[in-house]
Amino acid sequence: MTSALINSLRKGNRLALSRVLSQVENGTEAGLTALEELFIETGTAHKIGITGPPGSGKSTLVNALTRELRRREPEKKVAIIAVDPSSPFTGGAILGDRVRMPDLQDDKQIFIRSMASRGALGGLAEQTEALSQVFDAAGYGFILIETVGAGQSEVDVVNLAHTTIVVDAPGMGDDIQSIKAGILEIADILVVNKADRPGADQSVSYLKNMVEMGYARSITNGKHHLENFHEKTVAATPSADWIPPVLKTVASEYQGITELTDAILKHAAHLRQSGQWHAKDQAAIRTNINHQLIAGLLKDFHQNVPVELVDSVVEKAQKREISPNAAVRDLLAYNRNNTLESSE
């Protein structure tokens, strides 16, 4: 069943592709098998992340950008993964990004897939990366990943995308907002969308200032830190030799889209020439392995340590007999030695 589905995906059958995406999203056995088979066929797609606050126009920008990418490189298929939030109460979701992409429906070389975040908090769903791997293996040359409307710290997309575009709209904040840590730092390209509205030039100048300050800092640091990528830092530090351009667009009118596309293709060329394409790929794979390792270890732990023991240390901590920190030490000791004796 699964191998028949995978073979027909390889032959370009879009229903098969869609079904494999569902299996992978739901984490079924068939999905895991498909991922294992398909992973070795990945590694060619250019993954482009699009993030920014709700209402900044991400979906409309994706609509315009996809049309332009298809025009520029007609031999490449384009996949779009559009993530919207799940309700924290019911788990349900309204996935409405397709409404903003009316111009992409006649082109069979474009495939749009909506995804609910299903409780994940980093701006993507847990299986977004896995879905992007399926599209990559299915021969999609560009994969656009649109995050949920992001605030300041939903930065997971940077680990997945080769090129990260942060979209802002005029009037979203002042120069202090722009030097805070978080989402603006992850941009390879900054876009002020809805640039026909008042305040666009002001926003552009705030963002340019931010970029210049950051550039000065990274020069003094002298190098980028992809080699030192560490699980504690959420993302690899951006490099000093790419200065993020700040661009104005009016996506609904297709204004500024040519320049944005130029910047994306230029960034891809830069990544390949500087060796960062390889480094980013490695960082993404390391993050992926780390995530799965954490999930696997937790699963092992719960199989190994009886739930009663966990309950009992929770109770002790609640009575303030021990701290949560000590409780964890005890649990980990039990997990290692099958006894509560820790080394204290």
Place this chain on the structure above:
Amino acid sequence: MTEKKIRVLIAKPGLDGHDRGAKVVARALRDDGMEVIYTGLRQTPEMIAEAALQEDVDVVGLSILSGAHNALVPQVIANLRANGQTDVVVFLGGIIPQDDIQYLLDHGVFKVYGPGTDTREICKDIRETVKTKA
């Protein structure tokens, strides 16, 4: 971590521009824990079937107020089937005269919901039908 969610496409075929009913149903299904993809107004049967294919939905809900249901709905279903989505459940809401309902059911519609339907009934029907197909 991950689980199977019921995925529903809510679409408005044809030319009428009123989507309040569609949105009310979308919201009710969301509140029932389903993942609802909304496509917007003025969709052709081909566009709806294409979206259903890309989203691999279990259910397609159509809303029509224009009177064109006898023409549009069978086309949507024919397109779904032609794409290989033979098991997708299609339901219909809007202003549908009593006399047309049997015709639509004969052409593959699972159920027709008129104005004033309790949205809980729709949720319950969908859950039961999708479960028996799984």
